[in-house]
Amino acid sequence: MRQEIGETGGGLRRGGSLVAKDARHVLHPWADLSALGGQGSLMVCEAQGVEVMDSAGRKYLDAIGGMWCVTVGYGRPELIDAMQAQARRMPYFTPFADVANEPAAELAALLAELSPGDLNRVHFTTCGSTAVESAVRIAHLYFASRGRPAKRHVLSRVNAYHGSTYLAASLSGKEADRTRFHYETEWVHHLENPGFDPDDAPLSASERLGQLIDGMEAAIADIGPENIACFTAEPVLASGGVLIPPPGYHQATRELCRRHDILYISDEVVTGFGRVGHFFASEAKFGIVPDMVVTAKGLTSGYQPLGAVLISDHIAGTLTESADPAKPVFSNGFTYSGHPVACATAIANIDVMQREDICGHVRDVGPYFVERLRELRNSPLVSAVRGDHLMACVECQVPGETGPTARNQALAGRVDAYCEKAGLLVRPFENLCIMSPPLVITKDEIDRIVAIMTESLARAEHDLRAGEIC
Secondary structure (H helix, E strand, C coil), X not given: CCCCCCCCCCCXXXXXXXXXXXXXXXXXXXXXXXXCCCCCCCCEEEEEECEEEECCCCEEEECCHHHHCXXXXXXXXXXXXXXXXXXXXXXXXXXXXXXXXXHHHHHHHHHHHHCCCCEEEEEEECCHHHHHHHHHXXXXXXXXXXXXXXXXXXEEECCCCCCCCHHHHHHCCCHHHCCCCCCCCCCEEEECCCCCCCXXXXXXXXXXXXXXXXXXXXXXXXXXXXXXXXXXXXXXXXXXXXXXXXXXXXXXXHXXXXXXXXXXXXXXXXXXXXXXXXXXXXXXXXXXXXXXXXXXXXXXXXXXXXXEEEEEHHHHHHHHHCCCCCCCCCCCCCCCCCCHHHHHHHHHHHHHHHHCCHHHHHHHHHHHHHHHHHHHHHCCCEEEEEEECCEEEEEECCCCCCCCCHHHHHHHHHHHHHHHHCCEECEEECCEEEECCCCCCCHHHHHHHHHHHHHHHHHHHHHHHCCCCC
């Protein structure tokens, strides 16, 4: 979506030979293949606090937190020191079979303490995608262990995002991400997008909730509950546009799953670790205890790649008691599962979050963030502002057009480019500007975000009236 403004694209396509090397050799995630090798990227070289710096020395307020993940801010010596100390002591050893390492054991115990209910068993992965994939495999193994291997179908939702490995991508329900790759369609099913925006909803919250639950019940009946293993759900649909279900949705879907013996997997890759004011949002904010919770991103504040599946004692006990005597092996894992440097970083991250009460800070500034962003609705180019604490979305549209039309996407791209030129990085997706700043952000920095967004919208409106957006 990023557009260039003027000859230098806002002064951002810099970095000399490094930009050329990147353009020639790096295949970026979600790259525009039609422009591969022909477009220079923003070369980010340094970072501190809530800001990053490009190769030309320009600073930007990072309103996307890297990728939803840099929670305690850049340059934290506590995390850097923990990484270095563990790397010097022991950088790596195999995680398989009867070998353990101290940071992984310590982190697993911490996660069990922080998690809701009886989620006391932890399986470490490399990221959110592999954690989601592992959780679904565990659901399959659980029902196979109970003699019910036919229960393998998975429920997800339209506009969900669960990752980009084969199964995780199949679970994801963002139409824009469905390209010419292959996806599992036989036993992955997408329920209706559960987003509810009270500003423009034609139904009341209770009516919308009833509609969603009726639809889920109908899907379960159509597939057959005897065939469904699990429901995989983000508490708030993040990358899909910060879509927030109506009140009561989480409890109602959890009860449906319990009634039909369907495991509930809460994908807290984004909402976990403080993004909405709690280490885990499932119980503390939404009132449910899932069968499994998936986490990554903020687990290490993005300083190291790490993911985890938190598994209930009930599931773990069933796997143990029903293990195949001929092959009693949990054949899922990764070379870097429980990587000692990554786990040491996560422990330091949790220590910082607890010592500085980062979750309490988010509960304080989060409502202010959403309230200030909602002022942008005064612009005729903003059709909606959605948010929950420090995750938010500003939806842009040409007056009279709805949805991700070509002009709406071009408009949002222009807003994004003006923000970048003014020193603010937001995440463009279709006609949306998505934000998830570091959790240590201050109210003054929130005011700066809103001021730049306001000016950028005004400039884009001028361009639209001048016929420059088409």
